[in-house]
Amino acid sequence: MxxxxxxxxxxxxxxxxxxxxVLGAAWGxxxxxxxxxxxxxxxxxxAGILTGIGMGLMGMALGFGRKVLPLIGIALxxxxxxxxxxxVLQCSVLCKANSCAAVFLQSAALGGAAALAGRxxxxxxxxxxxxxxxxxxxxxxxxxxxxxxxSPCPYLLSFxxxxxxxxxxxxxxxxxxxxxxxxxxAGYRLGETLKDKIPALRKTRPxxxxxxxxxxxxxxxxxxxxxxxxxxA
Numbered sequence: 001m002x003x004x005x006x007x008x009x010x011x012x013x014x015x016x017x018x019x020x021x022v023l024g025a026a027w028g029x030x031x032x033x034x035x036x037x038x039x040x041x042x043x044x045x046x047a048g049i050l051t052g053i054g055m056g057l058m059g060m061a062l063g064f065g066r067k068v069l070p071l072i073g074i075a076l077x078x079x080x081x082x083x084x085x086x087x088v089l090q091c092s093v094l095c096k097a098n099s100c101a102a103v104f105l106q107s108a109a110l111g112g113a114a115a116l117a118g119r120x121x122x123x124x125x126x127x128x129x130x131x132x133x134x135x136x137x138x139x140x141x142x143x144x145x146x147x148x149x150x151s152p153c154p155y156l157l158s159f160x161x162x163x164x165x166x167x168x169x170x171x172x173x174x175x176x177x178x179x180x181x182x183x184x185x186a187g188y189r190l191g192e193t194l195k196d197k198i199p200a201l202r203k204t205r206p207x208x209x210x211x212x213x214x215x216x217x218x219x220x221x222x223x224x225x226x227x228x229x230x231x232x233a
């Protein structure tokens with residue numbers, strides 16, 4: 001018979017794994033389905049909005065478990081969702097290389113900033129504004145260099161000149177940072193709200209717990225594949 005603390009660790013790992021899978025699928029949904037909707041509606045600052053949503057979802061993870069490592073897992077799941085375009089449309093992985101790089105850089109930057117902030121992130125509201133703002137700005141700066149070499153597009157190449165980094169940070173970095181500072185605290189607060197309710201649901205209604213998680217992921221992936229087939233991603 002397992003000791004109670006061993007059972008608690010296993011349950012915590014289960015909650016973390018499911019959180020990573022669900023939030024990663026939701027981020028992938030945002031990057032594919034919602035991205036296409038924003039483009040169709042002609043809403044400005046599409047990249048900034050999508051970055052803010054990603055930061056908000058990672059904020060949920062930090063509010064829920066207060067651990068940095070799951071952020072990378074969430075990003076990897078989201079990147080996998082974006083790369084469904086490869087088997088569905090039989091295209092190259094480079095088709096989504098830059099957008100996948102942006103997702104990974106955002107998670108790595110937020111994880112690093114959250115680790116540096118430590119307990120201040122969890123105890124200070126100003127820190128929950130400053131950390132995502134700084135992380136998004138750092139991710140944008142890194143993306144300027146990496147994207148330029150990984151799979152440069154005409155838009156990125158327009159910033160390939162002396163002073164191009166500052167221009168890119170003004171055009172893209174600041175919107176990324178602004179939407180991140182707006183949506184991260186909301187996600188963090190929701191994660192804090194759910195951190196006791198989710199484990200309680202797993203204990204009292206395990207079938208509902210697993211079905212809800214599976215249904216959320218299935219819905220996200222079905223929508224992603226549908227948009228890809230229709231040529232929107």
